[in-house]
Amino acid sequence: MLHQIIVLVMMLSPCGETDAQNKKVVKKAIVVKQVSPLFVGNYEGINNAKAISINLKADGAKVSGSLMMNGESAKISGIASKNIASGKIIEDISGKVYAFNAERKSNTLFFSITFPEYNNQVVKMELTKINALNTAILTKQRDSRLFGTWRNTEVISSGSGEFYSSFSTDYFLTLNADGSAFAWSGKSAGGTKDVMVDANGNGKAQKMEWYTQGKSLFFVDTLSKKQSSVTFYAEPARMMLSTNNSKKVYHRMK
Incomplete structure (x- = not known):
C-alpha cells in the first residue's frame, strides 16, 4: 500500500510541475492608431483678396480643425486616406454645413468647398503650410x-x-x-x-x-x-x- 502511494506521488509530482511550466502568459494586444500626420498643421492663403487660415489635427484616420475666412470661423471634420481628405465644414455663427475636399502635396494644401445654395458651385483654394507661431x-x-x-x-x-x-x-x-x-x-x-x-x-x-x-x-x-x-x-x-x-x-x- 505504501509502495503504491509512493508510486502515485512520484507519478503526480512531475505532472504538477509540467502544468506550472506549461502555463501560458496571455498578453493584451496593443492597438496602435494610425495617425494621418500629413494634414496636421497650420495653413494660410489668399482667395479673391480674402485671407484664409486653416488649422488641422488628426486622430487616427479622422481629421478635424478650424477654418477662418474673411473674419468668419467654421469647424472642420472629415476622414483622411494618404494625402486625400474629405468631410464637412460647419459655420460657427449660421450653422450652415458645406462639403469639402482636400489634397496635400508637399507644403501645399489644395482645399475646395461646395456651396449648395449657389447651384453646387465649387470654390478652390491653395494654401501653404506654415511654421508654428512664436x-x-x-x-x-x-x-x-x-x-x-x-x-x-x-x-x-x-x-x-x-x-x-x-x-x-x-x-x-x-x-x-x-x-x-x-x-x-x-x-x-x-x-x-x-x-x-x-x-x-x-x-x-x-x-x-x-x-x-x-x-x-x-x-x-x-x-x-x-x-x-x-x-x-x-x-x-x-x-x-x-x-x-x-x-x-x-x-x-x-
Whole structure:
C-alpha cells in the first residue's frame, strides 16, 4: 500500500510541475492608431483678396480643425486616406454645413468647398503650410474687438478744374484670434476727366503676428521679430489706427 502511494506521488509530482511550466502568459494586444500626420498643421492663403487660415489635427484616420475666412470661423471634420481628405465644414455663427475636399502635396494644401445654395458651385483654394507661431506671441493679450477683416480706403486727389485728378486704393487687414495677421492691397481706381484707371490688387498678403497692450497694437515681423506699434480705437463696425503722422479709419467688412 505504501509502495503504491509512493508510486502515485512520484507519478503526480512531475505532472504538477509540467502544468506550472506549461502555463501560458496571455498578453493584451496593443492597438496602435494610425495617425494621418500629413494634414496636421497650420495653413494660410489668399482667395479673391480674402485671407484664409486653416488649422488641422488628426486622430487616427479622422481629421478635424478650424477654418477662418474673411473674419468668419467654421469647424472642420472629415476622414483622411494618404494625402486625400474629405468631410464637412460647419459655420460657427449660421450653422450652415458645406462639403469639402482636400489634397496635400508637399507644403501645399489644395482645399475646395461646395456651396449648395449657389447651384453646387465649387470654390478652390491653395494654401501653404506654415511654421508654428512664436510661443511668446501665443501667450500675449489680444483685444477681441479687433478680431476680423478690416478695410481702409485711401483717397489721393490733386489739382482743380480740368486738371483735377483723384485716385483711391483699398487696403485690407485681417487680425486672427491666434495671433496671426495679414495685410494686403485691393482694388485701385481713379484718374482724370480724360483718363480712368481701374486695377485689381496683386493679392499677395504680408504675414505678421500681432498683440495688444493697453491702447497699443503691436505688429511683429515673423522673420526678424522686429516690432512696430500704432495706437488703436475700436468700435463694433470700425477702428482707427494712429501714429504720430497719420490716422487711418478701417471699416469691418462683415
